[in-house]
Amino acid sequence: MSATAAAGAPLTDDDQAPISSRPSFAARAARTPAFVAGASLTAALVLLAVLAPVIGRYSPVQQNLLATLQGPSAAHWLGTDEFGRDVWSRLLYGGRTDLQVGVLAVLFPFVFGSLLGTLCGYLGGWLDGIVMRVVDVVLAFPFYVLIIALVFFVGEGTHGIFIAFALTDWVVYARTTRGAALVAVSQDWVAAAEGGGLSRSRVLFRHVLPNTISQAIVYVMSDIVLVILAVVTLGYLGLGIQPPAPDWGAMISDGQAFITVHPWLSIIPGIAVILVGVGLSLLGDGLADLQRPQ
Amino acid sequence: MSSLLEVSDLTVEVRRHHQRFRAVDGVSLRLPDGGSLGIVGESGSGKSMTLRAIMGLLPRTATVRAGTVQVAGELVADGGERSSGDRRRQRLAMVFQDALSALNPVMTVGAQVAEAPRRVGGLSARAARERALGLLRTVGIPDPARRYDSYPHELSGGLRQRVMIALALSTDPAVLLCDEPTTALDVTIQAQILGLLQDLRAAQGLGIVFVTHDLGVVGQICDEIAVMYAGRIVETGPVGAVLDAPRHPYTAALLASAVDVDDVGRMPQAIPGEVPDPLRLPPGCPFQPRCPLAQPDCAAGPISLRDIGPGDVGPGRSVACLHYDALAAGPAGPTGSAGAAPMGPEHG
Numbered sequence: 001m002s003a004t005a006a007a008g009a010p011l012t013d014d015d016q017a018p019i020s021s022r023p024s025f026a027a028r029a030a031r032t033p034a035f036v037a038g039a040s041l042t043a044a045l046v047l048l049a050v051l052a053p054v055i056g057r058y059s060p061v062q063q064n065l066l067a068t069l070q071g072p073s074a075a076h077w078l079g080t081d082e083f084g085r086d087v088w089s090r091l092l093y094g095g096r097t098d099l100q101v102g103v104l105a106v107l108f109p110f111v112f113g114s115l116l117g118t119l120c121g122y123l124g125g126w127l128d129g130i131v132m133r134v135v136d137v138v139l140a141f142p143f144y145v146l147i148i149a150l151v152f153f154v155g156e157g158t159h160g161i162f163i164a165f166a167l168t169d170w171v172v173y174a175r176t177t178r179g180a181a182l183v184a185v186s187q188d189w190v191a192a193a194e195g196g197g198l199s200r201s202r203v204l205f206r207h208v209l210p211n212t213i214s215q216a217i218v219y220v221m222s223d224i225v226l227v228i229l230a231v232v233t234l235g236y237l238g239l240g241i242q243p244p245a246p247d248w249g250a251m252i253s254d255g256q257a258f259i260t261v262h263p264w265l266s267i268i269p270g271i272a273v274i275l276v277g278v279g280l281s282l283l284g285d286g287l288a289d290l291q292r293p294q
Numbered sequence: 295m296s297s298l299l300e301v302s303d304l305t306v307e308v309r310r311h312h313q314r315f316r317a318v319d320g321v322s323l324r325l326p327d328g329g330s331l332g333i334v335g336e337s338g339s340g341k342s343m344t345l346r347a348i349m350g351l352l353p354r355t356a357t358v359r360a361g362t363v364q365v366a367g368e369l370v371a372d373g374g375e376r377s378s379g380d381r382r383r384q385r386l387a388m389v390f391q392d393a394l395s396a397l398n399p400v401m402t403v404g405a406q407v408a409e410a411p412r413r414v415g416g417l418s419a420r421a422a423r424e425r426a427l428g429l430l431r432t433v434g435i436p437d438p439a440r441r442y443d444s445y446p447h448e449l450s451g452g453l454r455q456r457v458m459i460a461l462a463l464s465t466d467p468a469v470l471l472c473d474e475p476t477t478a479l480d481v482t483i484q485a486q487i488l489g490l491l492q493d494l495r496a497a498q499g500l501g502i503v504f505v506t507h508d509l510g511v512v513g514q515i516c517d518e519i520a521v522m523y524a525g526r527i528v529e530t531g532p533v534g535a536v537l538d539a540p541r542h543p544y545t546a547a548l549l550a551s552a553v554d555v556d557d558v559g560r561m562p563q564a565i566p567g568e569v570p571d572p573l574r575l576p577p578g579c580p581f582q583p584r585c586p587l588a589q590p591d592c593a594a595g596p597i598s599l600r601d602i603g604p605g606d607v608g609p610g611r612s613v614a615c616l617h618y619d620a621l622a623a624g625p626a627g628p629t630g631s632a633g634a635a636p637m638g639p640e641h642g
Contacts, residue, residue: 022448124354188396191351192458196410196465197383206409210400 028290035286041279049099052092060085060093060246069262081254081265091272094246101158102228105165106220113173114216120174121181122208135171147230148239156239161231169223173216180212214291221284225277232273248273296367298501299325299469304361306347315572317343317356319525325469330495330502332512332533334548335522338569341505345471349388365468387467391474393454397446403457404442410464429460434490452483459490469501476511488515509552513537521545524570524580527599531611539607541618544581579615587617
C-alpha cells in the first residue's frame with residue numbers, strides 16, 4: 001500500500017457514475033397517490049371555507065321564520081333549518097370555524113410537545129424521567145373525559161378548547177419525538193457532531209430535531225382531525241362553539257330533533273366532518289410515504 | 295521522542311442490568327509523533343470503548359472511572375470529568391465504522407463537513423464552504439462541488455467513508471481515532487480507504503489510532519500494535535515483531551485463527567472456549583481458562599504488562615503473561631496443543 005493508491009485511487013464504476021439529479025419534492029409528491037388525493041380534497045375543503053363570504057349567499061346567522069325547514073331549492077341549495085337559516089351558508093361558515101380551531105389548537109401542542117420530547121430523548125436523565133411520568137399520567141385518562149372535564153372547568157367556547165388541547169395534546173408529540181430522538185442519539189452521527197466540537201444546542205436543533213420532527217408533522221394531520229371531531233363532539237354536547245356562531249357539531253345536534261322528517265339537517269354536516277377527516281388522513285399518509293427513503 | 299497522544303491508566307465502567315463491570319481496565323497507550331497504532335482484539339474486548347473513552351463520546355451507560363489523556367503534552371482529559379467544550383474535541387477526531395449511521399441522513403454531506411469550520415472554527419459561510427470543498431477533494435471525492443449537495447444515502451459506501459474522513463478532518467485534528475473504518479467495506483474499497491489514511495498520515499503528520507479485528511490491516515498501516523483482551527492490553531510492541539513472534543498466548547491464538555493466503559494448506563484454528571462474561575471474569579489472567587499454556591499460578595492474581603525486550607524479541611515489547619517464555623520454544627505455537635490443553639471450567 002503506497003501513496004499512489006490513495007486519494008487518486010481508481011474509483012469504482014458506481015462512484016464514477018454521473019450524479020443523477022434528485023427528483024424534486026413536488027415531482028415525488030405528484031407520484032404519491034395518497035398525497036395527491038389527500039391534498040386535493042383538503043385544499044378543496046379549505047378553499048370552500050375560505051370563500052364562504054363569496055359563495056355563501058346568505059349570512060349564516062340570518063333567520064327567516066317564514067321559511068323554516070325547507071327542502072333544497074334554487075334559493076336555498078341545501079334547504080333551511082328550524083330558524084329558516086340557509087344550511088349551505090352555515091355549512092361553509094361552520095367549516096371555517098372548525099378548520100380554524102382545529103389548526104390553531106394543534107399548533108401549541110405540536111411545537112411544545114416536539115421540542116420537549118426531542119430534548120428529553122437527547123438529554124435523558126431526570127428531565128426525561130419527570131416529563132415521561134407526566135405523559136403517562138395524562139395518557140392514563142380517557143381522552144374525551146379529560147377534554148370535556150377541562151373545557152367544563154375553563155369555560156366553553158374556542159378558548160376553552162384551545163386551553164384543553166394545549167394542556168393535554170402535547171403528550172402525544174412528546175412521546176413520539178422522544179422515541180425518534182432516542183433512536184437518533186444511538187446513531188453515530190450524533191456522536192460525530194458532538195465529537196466535532198459543536199455545542200449541545202446546535203446538535204439538538206440542527207441535527208436531532210430535523211430527524212424527529214418529521215414524525216410529528218405526519219401526526220399533525222391526524223391530530224387536526226381529532227381536534228375537529230372533539231370540537232364537533234363538544235358542540236354536540238353544548239360545550240363547544242357557542243350559538244348562534246355556525247359549527248358542524250351544533251348543526252348535527254340541532255338537526256337531531258328533526259331527524260325523522262328532515263334528516264339532511266344532521267347528515268350534511270356529518271358528511272362534511274367525514275370529508276375533512278378522510279382528506280387530512282390521506283394527506284398524513286401521503287406525507288409519511290414521501291418521507292420513506294425510496 | 296515526544297508523544298503525540300498519551301493515554302494513562304484509562305478505566306471505563308459500564309452499567310448493565312444494575313451491575314457494573316470494567317469494559318476498559320487500566321489501559322495505557324502511547325502514540326509517537328506521526329505514528330500509527332493498531333488496537334486489535336475480538337468483539338467485546340473493549341477496543342471500541344477505549345477509543346470512545348479517549349474521545350469522550352461514551353454511551354450513557356458507560357463512565358470513565360480513571361485515567362488521563364494527553365495530546366502533544368497537553369492534558370485534555372482527566373479522570374471522569376466530562377464537558378462539551380472539551381479541548382480534546384479540537385485535537386482528536388473519530389472515524390466511525392459505519393458511515394451511513396455516522397452521517398446525518400437529513401443534511402447534505404457538504405453542510406455537515408462545513409459545519410465545524412463554520413460553527414467552531416468561526417469561518418464565514420463562504421470560507422467554510424471552500425474549506426469543506428477542499429476537504430472533500432483531499433479525501434479523493436471526484437467533483438466535490440457536485441457531491442457537496444448530496445445526501446448520505448445518495449453516495450456509495452466508499453464515498454460515504456471518504457466523506458466521514460473529511461468530516462473528521464474538518465476540525466483539523468492532530469490524531470484520527472479510527473473505529474474499524476473499513477470493516478463494512480469490500481476489499482477494493484477497503485484498500486483505497488487504507489491508502490487514503492496512509493496518505494493523510496504522510497502528508498499532514500496525522501497520528502492514527504486504528505481499531506480493528508483484522509490483523510492484516512494492522513500489519514499494513516500500523517507501526518505499533520496493542521492486543522486487547524477482556525478490557526486489558528495483553529501485549530504491545532512494534533507491529534512486525536509482535537506478528538512474527540507473538541509472546542502472549544492470546545496474540546498467538548489470534549494469529550492462528552486468521553486465514554493466511556500465503557499458506558492455504560494451513561487451516562485457521564478457532565480459539566477454544568469463548569470470550570469471558572465481563573461480569574464474571576476469571577481470576578488472575580482473563581485468558582487463562584482458554585489458554586493452552588495456563589499453569590496454576592495464572593489464576594493466582596492480577597498479571598500486569600511487563601517489559602520483555604529486547605532479548606530475542608526486539609525492543610519495545612511488553613506482555614502480560616507469566617509464561618511467555620514458553621512461546622519462544624518453537625514455531626508450532628500454543629495452538630498446536632490447543633485440543634489437549636486443559637480447559638478451565640466455564641465461568642460461573
